[in-house]
Amino acid sequence: MMKSLTRKQQEIFDFLLQNQDKFPHPPTLEELCVCMSLKSRGSLHTHIKALIKENLIEAPERKQRGIRLTEYAKEMINHSDDQSSLPFVGFIAAGKPIEAVENITYMTIPEQLKTQKPCYILKVKGDSMLEQGIYDGDWVIIEQRSYARNGEIVVALINKAEATLKFIEQYPHETLLIPANSTMEAMRYKPEQVEIQGVLVGQMRSYTKNH
Amino acid sequence: MMKSLTRKQQEIFDFLLQNQDKFPHPPTLEELCVCMSLKSRGSLHTHIKALIKENLIEAPERKQRGIRLTEYAKEMINHSDDQSSLPFVGFIAAGKPIEAVENITYMTIPEQLKTQKPCYILKVKGDSMLEQGIYDGDWVIIEQRSYARNGEIVVALINKAEATLKFIEQYPHETLLIPANSTMEAMRYKPEQVEIQGVLVGQMRSYTKNH
DNA sequence: TAATTTGTTCTCTATTTGTTCTCATGTTAT
DNA sequence: ATAACATGAGAACAAATAGAGAACAAATTA
Numbered sequence: 001m002m003k004s005l006t007r008k009q010q011e012i013f014d015f016l017l018q019n020q021d022k023f024p025h026p027p028t029l030e031e032l033c034v035c036m037s038l039k040s041r042g043s044l045h046t047h048i049k050a051l052i053k054e055n056l057i058e059a060p061e062r063k064q065r066g067i068r069l070t071e072y073a074k075e076m077i078n079h080s081d082d083q084s085s086l087p088f089v090g091f092i093a094a095g096k097p098i099e100a101v102e103n104i105t106y107m108t109i110p111e112q113l114k115t116q117k118p119c120y121i122l123k124v125k126g127d128s129m130l131e132q133g134i135y136d137g138d139w140v141i142i143e144q145r146s147y148a149r150n151g152e153i154v155v156a157l158i159n160k161a162e163a164t165l166k167f168i169e170q171y172p173h174e175t176l177l178i179p180a181n182s183t184m185e186a187m188r189y190k191p192e193q194v195e196i197q198g199v200l201v202g203q204m205r206s207y208t209k210n211h
Numbered sequence: 212m213m214k215s216l217t218r219k220q221q222e223i224f225d226f227l228l229q230n231q232d233k234f235p236h237p238p239t240l241e242e243l244c245v246c247m248s249l250k251s252r253g254s255l256h257t258h259i260k261a262l263i264k265e266n267l268i269e270a271p272e273r274k275q276r277g278i279r280l281t282e283y284a285k286e287m288i289n290h291s292d293d294q295s296s297l298p299f300v301g302f303i304a305a306g307k308p309i310e311a312v313e314n315i316t317y318m319t320i321p322e323q324l325k326t327q328k329p330c331y332i333l334k335v336k337g338d339s340m341l342e343q344g345i346y347d348g349d350w351v352i353i354e355q356r357s358y359a360r361n362g363e364i365v366v367a368l369i370n371k372a373e374a375t376l377k378f379i380e381q382y383p384h385e386t387l388l389i390p391a392n393s394t395m396e397a398m399r400y401k402p403e404q405v406e407i408q409g410v411l412v413g414q415m416r417s418y419t420k421n422h
Numbered sequence: 423t424a425a426t427t428t429g430t431t432c433t434c435t436a437t438t439t440g441t442t443c444t445c446a447t448g449t450t451a452t
Numbered sequence: 453a454t455a456a457c458a459t460g461a462g463a464a465c466a467a468a469t470a471g472a473g474a475a476c477a478a479a480t481t482a
Contacts, residue, residue, distance in 0.1 A: 256431085
């Protein structure tokens, strides 16, 4: 996240973050040049391009409406010191690795849906937990944890390759991963094949749009 | 949401917002020109057209004296301070009135689970929406609304006595309330027996505790 | 009815702004 | 030392924005 910002790029980004409310209108390149003590719009623009590439600044596409931060960028400050929000990190579909999203976004989550420990959010693809009331497109809140009790629903990594969301039953020589869908079979593994990546603690669904 | 106005457009819109009470009649283009220090009505009109396109100003349709803000624009200032918490007001169980809680509590809800309009939160008792993935103990986010489209899930008040959460189908002489549970029957009412109190827009479930 | 006001469209022009270039100067790492 | 990179200046270009003024038709007023 925010891997490769140059010193100057960081400086410009910080300035925009701190002064976003102070501009009546989003600043133009010319105005920013003055603030940054630059004499050339062109120079500034190369930095702006880099910030656009990092999804921190809106791409204006030649529109003359000033330099404005993206929602993503604004989230960074809002949620950096705020413990009511959790990161939405990717998608989970039974049998595939977790598909990480390119830009992590944050969602404000009610206290009742999370735990004291670190949690993150995944979006469910597929119907393997249908009978547990977890549908395609639902969000799930996962507590980051490497162990589980029998009967909990876990994010399990199988053979270090496939991720899945299933009930878990662990016995000395066998680990069962059980979908809540009667059309699917329970899967049996040796304990060392299954790595627990987290435990389901909450679930959410929107009935309005496709997010 | 007011995506991107030009500087001049923003300036004009701001002026109208701040001075909407000060004009005995809605201002004419000529009067606005004076306020904005413009010499040409035509120039101003292009900006006005842009604001009309953004649904911030009513189109006067050649009527004279017609520059006025839309309801949408007026809402924007009222709802500019949107907070992300919604009130948890009570329990809903099929066939009983909504059971209000004594102390209303507030839950912070992610943007993705609500709408622009006022919403509130209920907790579900019972299994009448089981096959829609809404379980006993789930929270539901309800948009306060007195009408619904067929196929939406609504909070319906029957005979001014019983509240329930069901699919709705409305026909000229009959209103159907359909549970998503194949062991239960659809219920048929006369339209005047059914009062819509809200529409389901989101759902949440905790897997950890009993709240 | 006639005169005036007002909204609307049009053309023309000027300025601002984002964007892309080239060139030059440092700094850092291999 | 060489290459790679970060940084900055400035020129040049195209598109977006902005304003002036003329002309016209509908609405309003006298």
